[in-house]
Amino acid sequence: MSEQHPSPSTSLWGRVGRGLLLVFLLAGSVAFYLAWQALWKPNVAASPFGPAYLYIRSGSSFQAVLDSLRQHELLRDPETFEQVARWREYPAHVRPGRYLLTPNLSNSELVAKLSRGQQDTVAFTLDAFKYKPQLVRQVARQLEADSGQLRRLLNDNGLLLRRYHLDTTTILTLFLPGPYRFEWNTSATQFLDSAAAMHQRFWTPRRRQQADSLRLTPTQVHVLASIVQRETSEPTDKPIIAGVYLNRLRTGMRLQADPTLLWAIGNFGVKRVLNKDKLVDSPYNTYKHKGLPPGPITSANRQSLNAVLRPAAHQYFFFCARPDHSGFSDFAESYADHKRNARKYQHTLDSLKILR
Incomplete structure (x- = not known):
């Protein structure tokens, strides 16, 4: 029995088929590689200035996001990001926020982060x-x-x-x-x-109880604490100064607080309060009006608030900044003692030629 050999045409088509298969496999591999790169290759550009953030304002469109990414050069290849974003239907899920862009983020990871609204606070x-x-x-x-x-x-x-x-x-x-x-x-x-x-x-229940014991509302505590805060930054002096003002309030004495006067005239840079300043027509002029001013003269911090809630117990009604400019104050029970302290401070201002 004689052997049958493939015809020349059959052999040719076989070689063509194998070639086409190889081309298709190669093209598929290239397409797969390009798709993998578009999806997973790191695409966020490294910044020499530290962390890079993408800010997306409320109501922004997908085009606005793309424009921001391009304008600030946050991506190595904006085109592949746009492709992946459209594949993942991100244009329909743009969420506002501030997003940290780390250099190792791929397009797929970045789109997922933006779509979920995983912003950084x-x-x-x-x-x-x-x-x-x-x-x-x-x-x-x-x-x-x-x-x-x-x-x-x-x-x-x-x-x-x-x-x-x-x-x-x-x-x-x-x-x-x-x-x-x-x-x-x-x-x-x-x-x-x-x-x-x-x-x-x-304002925990305990702090509210402390305010009640002083016959103050939380708002009044804030107002008084704002005055204490403007008087000194020294933590040890704050409860003592708070005690002075509480003593004055209890006895019906005017607060006569210089910081409220400076708030009224709109000048906190004044070093020496003059008698003409005390004539200003303002509810914040505590030289004219009894009690607390209608509102705070600064936003009181926790330290100042706690100083009012836990004031030092004493009989002081007066205080004056020390002449050494240390930030501390000299305290007095009587007006005569206070005047002596005040003269020392004024002499220091005179020697430094501080007129205002």
């Missing part, structure tokens, strides 16, 4: 402030919260009374200076609500 310290615009500026520098809306809320008496039981003057007692942590896209209302929650946590 903003930690900042709220510094003590005297006026509402100073608060607004601090918040606007750190959060997306609209500064105009925050200003309007702080001056909406009806809303403040309903929501926080404070008015446009006492609302500043709501804020405790110190560390805060927020999502970047926190709104103005959310910021106020968070400050109110922190305020409520500070």
Whole structure:
């Protein structure tokens, strides 16, 4: 029986088929490799200036996200990110926030992070402030919260009374200076609500009992603490000064607190209070008006608040800054002793030629 050999045409088609299969396999491998690279190859560009953040404002479109990524050169290859984002339907799930972009993130990981809204919170310290615009500026520098809306809320008496039981003057007692942590896209209302929650946590039942024993409301404690805070930064002097003012309140004596006078004239840089300053027509002029002023003259910190809640027990009614400018005060029970202390301080100002 003779052997049958494939015809030349059959052999040719076999070789063509194997070649095409090889081409398809090679093309598939290349496509798979390119797809893998688009999905999983690190694509976030390293920054020489430290951590890089992507800020997505509320209501932003996918195109706005792409524009921000390109403008700030946060990606090595924006085109592959756009491809992966569209594959994963991210354009329909854009979430606002502040997102940390680490150099090892792939397109797939970045899209997943953005789609889930896995933003990184903003930690900042709220510094003590005297006026509402100073608060607004601090918040606007750190959060997306609209500064105009925050200003309007702080001056909406009806809303403040309903929501926080404070008015446009006492609302500043709501804020405790110190560390805060927020999502970047926190709104103005959310910021106020968070400050109110922190305020409520500070006012424990024990602290409320301490305020009651002094015959003060929490708001009045904040107002008095703001005066103490402006008088001194020395922790050991704060409870003593708080005791002085409480002694004056109990006996019906005017507070005669220089910091409230400086708030009234709008100048905290004054070193020497003059008699003409004491004539200013303001409810914050505690040389004219008895009792506490209508609101705080700065945002009181926890140390100042605790100094008022736990004042030193003594018979002092007067105090004056020491002439050595140490930050401490000399205390006196009688006005005659106080005058002697005050003359020493004034002589120091004279020697330094400080007239104001």
